Amino acid sequence: MEKPKLLIVDDDESILLSMKWAFAQEYEILLAGNRQEALEIFKREHPALVTLDLGLPPDARGVEEGFLTLSSLISENPYTKVIIISGQEEKQNALMAIGQGAYDFFCKPVQVEEVSIILRRAFRVHQLESEHRTLQATRAEDSFMELIGTSSQIQQVFSIIEKVAATEAPVLILGESGTGKELVARALHGRSLRKAGPFIPINCAAIPETLLESELFGHEKGAYTGAHTQRKGRIEMADGGTLFLDEIGDLPSSLQVKLLRFLQEHTIERIGGRKEIAINSRVIAATNRDIDQAIRDGSFREDLFYRLGVVKIMVPPLRDREGDIALLSTTFVRKYAEENKKKLLGLTKKALTALSNHKWPGNVRELENRIRRAVIMAQSSKITDDDLELDVVEESGRTTLREARERTDRELILRVLSENNWNLAKSASDLGISRPSLYDLMEKLGIKK
Ligand SMILES: Nc1ncnc2c1ncn2[C@@H]1O[C@H](COP(=O)(O)OP(=O)(O)OP(=O)(O)O)[C@@H](O)[C@H]1O
Ligand SMILES: [Mg+2]
Incomplete structure (x- = not known):
């Protein structure tokens, strides 16, 4: 196996040589004595690891050159692990460097054993991260569309999707607002035999009752005043594909009857039309309403509920998905940082704590929106709890x-x-x-x- 590359940036000849001597067995060593050299070598060789002395010429007594070097290295490749070498009295600077994206630090005088452990660990993390990236890139195609999560709660949803996607069974997706119901519907379609066909969504809550019938079923020319041309409805457009009835809990009762007929007979009539049109489409519906309650108080037909909900998928609220908040947050940070052309390295520890303490009434949508805004607001290399506009409940004071x-x-x-x-x-x-x-x-x- 090739040795990992280690770039050592230091203006002290004797340190360069002793480091080289100590680590040449394990790493391919690259040496640089100042910022310019360091950058040149870095761009050419792409080392996984860098050790960086903050005191570089022309300002060997200060730390400015060191910080400039750090930020150029990290903006060149944020995945590189940069380890700071600092004097005993400059711990404060070392900590600041970590805040700006350095991976770790050690103090002079250099102890080979200690440095060796830090380097190995840094390299291991680097390796794991790059494996993870490759895996994500290769799996993207057969993943659950955009759905991510490692919690057992969301994995259970994935496994139901897996099981029922290829069937023709109608699916009813239940869950609070913003939990990802539409993504689940798209994932079902994307993994079905109909995936080459259209996915046609219609939001039953967003369209006024008077227009909804025509939106769903279409109309013939002259069916009513204003119907100047013949028009296909969404159900007809979904022929050969999937019809996604979003917010089905808000479907007015007059239309519930008509929809039920379509589900039973697989045919429709356009408004003002006389012929029956056969439709071959799979129906997926979703709602954030308490549908049992709606049935009890008579606003939703029980027979329709059974037709739609042959398979039911409950999408759990975000606050119940352990571990997913951090995963989703970092994914959204990456996505929006790229979109906004900002170099961001993630979130501060305090920000992550604040995220995991928040109750997320708006679920994943709320999380995504907060992160999108925070990315725009962020002033430093990591997103803070302030950027997220979340209150921090301190667990145990400051971390050492x-x-x-x-x-x-x-x-x-x-x-x-x-x-x-x-x-x-x-x-x-x-x-x-x-x-x-x-x-x-x-x-x-x-x-x-
Ligand atoms: N598991 C997930 N992974 C990644 N992104 C997600 C996930 N779940 C939801 N999202 C994102 O969160 C947002 C809300 O998801 P979606 O529209 O599917 O929710 P919904 O349950 O249909 O919400 P509503 O009830 O308000 O219509 C979308 O931008 C979606 O991309
Ligand atoms: Mg939705």
């Missing part, structure tokens, strides 16, 4: 650097362990540490199977 490191360690170790089916020997070797050290770390971090 040690806590932050422990958290990264824990996440990484858990990921590697589960990848390796909790095989300690294999995981230790993947992490570049010995098995006893892994065992100690697990004990210290409270990691248990």
